[in-house]
Amino acid sequence: MSDAMLLNVLLFLPLGAAALLAFVRGNANAVRITTTAAMAVQFVIAMVLYSHFDGAVPGLQAATSVPWIAEWGVSYAIGLDGVNILLVLLTAFLGPLVILGAWTAIEKDVALFHVNVLLLQFAMMGAFLSQDLFLFYVFWEAMLIPMFLIIGIWGGARRSYATVKFVLYTAFGSILMLAAVIYLVWSLQQAGGVASFAFADLLQARLPLDVQITLLAAFALSFAIKVPMVPLHTWLPDAHVEAPTPGSVILAGVLLKMGTYGFMKLGFPLFPDATRLFTPVLMSLSVVSIVYGACLALVQQDIKKIIAYSSISHLGYVMLGLLSLDLAGIQGAVIQMVSHGLVAAGLFLLVGMVYERGHTRELSAYGGLARQIPVFGVFFIVFTLASVGLPTTSGFTGEFLVLLGAFTAAWPQHLDGVHLPLILSVTAVTGVVLGALYMLRFALTFVFGPEKAPHGPLTDLTLREKTVLGILTVSIFALGLFPDSALRKTELAAKTYQQLVSTSRLPNDAK
Amino acid sequence: MLPEHLLLAGLVLLIVTSLVRGMRSLAFPLALGVIAAASGAAFWLASAGLSAEPFPGHFVVSPTTLMVKGALLALALPVLLMSRSDFSREGLGDTEFPTLLVASLYGLSLLPSAASALVLFLGLEMMSIPVYALIVLAFRRPQSAESALKYLVLSGAASATLLMGISLVYGTTGSMDLSAYRDAILQADLMARTGVVLVLLALFLKAAVVPFHAWAPDTYEGASVPVTAYMATLSKAALLVVAVRFFDGVNVSGSMVDLLAVLPLVSIVWGNIAAIRQTNLRRMIAYSSIAHAGYLFYAFLGTSEGRLEAVTFYIIVYSAANLLAFAVLPSHTDDVVRDRMETLDGLFHRDPMAASLIAVAMLSLAGLPPFPGFTAKFLIFKSVIAAGYSTYAVLGLVGSFLGLYFYLRVVQRMFMLPSTAAATTSVGQGLGKAAGVLCLAATAVLMIVPGWVLDRF
Secondary structure, eight states: OOHHHHHHHHHHHHHHHHHHGGGSTTOHHHHHHHHHHHHHHHHHHHHHHHHHOOTTSOSOEEEEEEEEEGGGTEEEEEEEOTTTHHHHHHHHHHHHHHHHHTTTTOOSSHHHHHHHHHHHHHHHHHHHHBOBHHHHHHHHHHTHHHHHHHHHHHOOTTHHHHHHHHHHHHHHHHHHHHHHHHHHHHHHHHHHSOOOOBHHHHTTOOOOHHHHHHHHHHHHHHHHHHTTOTTSOTHHHHHHHHSOHHHHHHIIIIIHHHHHHHIIIIIHHHSHHHHHHHHHHHHHHHHHHHHHHHHHHHTOOBHHHHHHHHHHHHHHHHHHHHHHTOHHHHHHHHHHHHHHHHHHHHHHHHHHHHHHHHOOOBGGGOBOHHHHSHHHHHHHHHHHHHHHTOTTSHHHHHHHHHHHHHHHHHHHHHHTTOOHHHHHHHHHHHHHHHHHHHHHHHHHHHTSSSOBOTTSOOOOOOHHHHHHHHHHHHHHHHHHHOOHHHHHHHHHHHHHHHHHHHSOOOGGGOO | OHHHHHHHHHHHHHHHHHHSGGGGGGHHHHHHHHHHHHHHHHHHHHHTTOOEEEETTTEEEOHHHHHHHHHHHHHHHHHHHHHHHHHGGGTOOTTHHHHHHHHHHHHHHHGGGBOBHHHHHHHHHHHHHHHHHHHHTTTTSHHHHHHHHHHHHHHHHHHHHHHHHHHHHHHHHOOOBTHHHHHHHHOOOHHHHHHHHHHHHHHHHHHTOTTSOTHHHHHHHHSOHHHHHHIIIIIHHHHHHHHHHHTTTOOBOTHHHHHHHHHHHHHHHHHHHHHHTOOBHHHHHHHHHHHHHHHHHHTTSBOSTTHHHHHHHHHHHHHHHHHHHHHTOOBOSSHHHHHBGGGGTTHHHHOHHHHHHHHHHHHHHHTOTTSHHHHHHHHHHHHHHHTTOHHHHHHHHHHHHHHHHHHHHHHHHHHHSOOSSTTTOBOOOHHHHHHHHHHHHHHHHHHHOHHHHHHTO
């Protein structure tokens, strides 16, 4: 089978599996096994495609493009490039682990839950793979509905509030982006005569600065809500806290990458001049996200909220790396996206496992877990250190490269008398210190300290849970120790991004 | 004129069956066959590329109009199917509903082909008059009479306004032809302009655009479910087709925009806000349809190129979604209980299929991708932006965002709340489900191959 065909199978596999669940809906374990099997097959396909992916070849690989709504210039176009390859792999990798890791977390309406997870997987894959703006928007919005149901049906006590807040927040961003999408395509059609939603055509666009600014604002609002960047982050803690464990894992592991992916793939490259004009503002917001997220994580009493706020902080680094426009910074941002996906997924799984045993998320209800349930303690420390960014873990590779890139870009500007980037870079470093502080405070009371458990003795991890966490641990170290493969596959894409955003594309310098 | 002839022949036969005692049970299958045949004939003639002028200057036939006609008639099938599960309970309306429906459809099928104001008016009245009777058919409840009277009076006022407008335009241009409106709108002449504005206001009144909307919630609530479904979808669709005919070739710009954009915008915003507060399901749908009327009139901004396509696509998508919801609504012997929002609580646990179909309908109406409601809305706003009214487009989109909440509330009720009404509620019978599946199939086609559907118009 050709790679292009394989990629289509990869995309539509969850949809087919969701249909299959109708036949086994009565048996909860059969539902879980079918879902896991489908996800596992998807991961194998993703691995094959990853190994076939050649980082030295520019442009799309394994691409398919078929006219869909020909009259409007909309096509069904998917493909792999250096920007999405790692995220596709991450999505496919986390898929089976989410189901396995939270096998017993869902007991109510099991079939409906797994249908939603599969549909969500389909929509997320679609959003990463789309090479057509219309298709991208459809997948982007389609993610909302399964997540709305996952939080709303299987969530915690305040699920109704949290899920509506999540949808209304994200949909508001998207609705303005929709206006921008229509306007963008229409204005290009006016200029060039042909309507096209293909990314490749849109990236040729030459728009006046004021139009670029307006459109960037609309795109950025939508993406920044999804990232989320301070001050648009308030939906995230609620959604994370109320979501069931698998929902939190998918949300932190994959969904939050949508925003940064959107910026990298579309937001910044489509409007390079406006981006460069607003880099100081956007960079400041990223650094505020890093520091403010970390500070908030420091004072939380709810174990899920600590990790939720830490996500805001970690994704701030991704934004900083992307905005630095330095090759190391951009590549660091890509690695950081994957790394955060793995680490946050692991932490949310761990917290979910404790919650299943203790039935409370109060930090003060637990203590000394390392002695009560030692295997859990070991895994928790591993993921804590990865989150802090200890060398040899993936967190280190990402954050180090981002900060390196930020300083490399800031220093010449500092010598030219522009001090803001350097100040921001230095401030971002304090985020690393704060990160160590809140994670160690968390670990200190949680796994060390006096022994405490809410409802009598806790049972240690089962073989299933150990396996899932073990696989995640291996992947974290693999990315931390051997980032070369990932870096090689994404280098060209990072360079293309750097070039696209650095080059002016105003209408008057068309010659 | 084959579809019209088929409907007329069917109507005569239906009247005969209602007179002969032993044949009454034949009315339903006969009506079903007639509507299906008329719709099929329209599609067949359209694909054969028929273009003709059976009554020059009054009635013209082209593949596009036949396509629109076929689609509208096809949408009447679910209405007829769901009438069966609603009326059979009472032992009433064995022949009445099919007969009145086919009579109304005859008027409706004239509209897409109308080339003169005369035929348009005729078609509109022939479509509306059977509906007054249809509303009273559900006279089990006192609101039905009120509902029918309200609709009668409002509709009458609208017709009078329309006639006045038509006369004024006829007075200035001396022509009944619809192209007269193209010229009248460009003239500075006060009489012609007043005529055009009156025509537009009459259309707003009939389509329930704010501030002429107050009759819709009351009427929708008082009628029986299939009649509400008919009014909310097909009559509204037909009216929009009339509006497209009136404004055929008219470039809406300048001062006309103030009228044709502001009121629909207010409609979108107010319809969506008011729908949030409703505790009665059908009133909520009524307010939602007021908002949708707003989107539909948005399509009139700018040149008329692509307007029919945008409006037709939107009304098909919108009607399919609405009929989908109506077809599988839980039924109950007590109308008041049935219409309460609480009846939907936990529906997924009682009837997963009905709940899933209603959810698809709501999400499509909300305009969330990947459902076809999104594609339809996209097409409308694309034309608004292409006409150069980006501000109106953004405001309209923000208005549509306001509507998201109450559609999601319905989904939330069905999937996330415990079932409270389990013991008292029975769920739609087989034919209602069949209607639902028919609409779902249409929705799926519109979702997966919108390009193919758009190419037909």
